[in-house]
Amino acid sequence: MKKRLQSEEAKKIAISSLGYDHGINLDDIDLTRDLMTDKEVEKIFGISYRTLCNHRKKGLIKYFKMGSKTMYIKQILTMDILKIYND
Numbered sequence: 001m002k003k004r005l006q007s008e009e010a011k012k013i014a015i016s017s018l019g020y021d022h023g024i025n026l027d028d029i030d031l032t033r034d035l036m037t038d039k040e041v042e043k044i045f046g047i048s049y050r051t052l053c054n055h056r057k058k059g060l061i062k063y064f065k066m067g068s069k070t071m072y073i074k075q076i077l078t079m080d081i082l083k084i085y086n087d
Helices: 002-018 038-045 049-057 074-086
Strands: 064-066 069-073
Touching: 038 049, 069 074
Parallel strands: none
Antiparallel strands: 064 069
């Protein structure tokens, strides 16, 4: 139960820190598979680290920090990336 509580708390913190109001159901997020690091984002979307940093700096993609790591929630990041490259 303690692990589940910590996981639910982490989800709430991540969603609230992203400031994203897209009706994302916290139950649909699995932190073991839905969190992505910079390296994973670069590889999956085929963008450079510099491009990723520029998108973050411009506020085009949502992210949050866990300690010193920059993390992304896959569903939100996908929507942000699609918006950037389809506008």
